[in-house]
Amino acid sequence: MNLSEKVALVTGGGTGIGRAVSLELAACGAAVAVNYSRSEAEALETVQRITDQGGRAIAVQANVARDTEVRQMVERIAGTFGTVDLLVNNASITRHIPLDDLEAATEDVWDELYDVNVKGMFLCARAVAPYMKKNKQGAIVNLGSIAGTTGAGSSLPYAVSKAAVHGLTKSLARALSPDIRVNCVAPGAVATRWWAGREEQMHQLAPNLLLQRIAEPEDIAKFICSVLEQEAMTGQIITVDSGQTL
Template sequence: MDIQHKAALVTGGGTGIGRAVSLELAKRGAAVAVNYSRSEAEAEETVRMIQQTGGRAIAIKADVSRANEVENMFETAVREFGTVDLLVNNASITRHIPLDDLEAADDEAWDELYAVNVKGMFYCARAAAPLMKKSGRGAIVNVGSIAGLTGSGSSLPYAVSKAAVHGLTKSLAHALAPDITVSSIAPGAVATRWWEGKEDKMKQLSRHLPLERIATPEDIASLICAVLEQEAVTGQIITADCGQTL
């Protein structure tokens, strides 16, 4: 699918990978709805960055774990852009819990991470589907993680939630075919604000990776846009980790 002149919605679009993909989509000619839940200033800055280069963008507040807010968000995007052709399900949260501390992985952690990381992506795909089917073509990319492939990450609930994202991707690819493609990008370590104050640890990790570098948000954004453009790819989990899982 040609991204130019399409309308895109990016969840968690104010920072990190979300900001990078919002900017890349705009660079390729898409109008972009930048979703945020708490990062209002960052989302508004992303919009300004797009507008300064002649692009079209709006910021929309919505907690993706709440179905009614997701519906309202899509209604706002449609009022502004007419439809939504492209969806990047990027919004995710985590809690830092040692994997072997099973008692710390309490109901609150499980419920919160699943509500945002899994149900949130489902709610957004569900809201986008009728719009995409009406136009006859659409594309969705869910941002997963190598944690969902390896089972290791910032916490056990996070890793399991990302495995669920990969499963959701495959199920949606079946459910929404043939009009809508659905795939997932599974990044490894990415140089986002999560690494602030941990730069030495990031450099140490990069030395042990086959490509001897940490992926940038722009790396992941470029890949996401490339996948959105593919009309012969669906249901795929594409790893982007500089060789971390080799």
């Protein structure tokens, strides 16, 4: 799929990997809807960077864990750009809790992480699916994590939520075929704001990097765009981790 002239929704698109994806998609010629929940200033800055380069972009506020807000967001995007061709389910949250501190993994933590990291991805996919099916083509990339395959990460609920994202990807690939491709990119350690001030912990979680470098958001963004373009692949969980899990 040629990304030029396509319409893309990037959830959590104003910061970190989401911002890098938004900018990369715009560079490929796509119109980009930059979703945000609370990071309005960052989303608007991302949109400004795109439009300054001659691209098309809007910022759209919605809590991806709320179905009504998600549906209204997608309707606004379609009203502005005509349709939705691409979805990058990037919006995710975490809590930094030692894996062995089970008491700290409270019900509130579980509910919050699952609402955004899992249910939110489903709600966004469901909302854009009718537009993609009408066009007889579409592509979705969910952001997973190697935490979902190794069981280690910033917290136990986060790792389990990302394992659920991997399962959601496979189920959606079946449910939305043949018109819509659904894949998952599972990064290892990435230098984003979630690790600001916790760089030592990040390096402890990623001690065996064969490539001896922590990935940057731009690394993941370029790969996500490649996955969106690939028309012969669906239901795949693809690891991008500098050799961390080999």
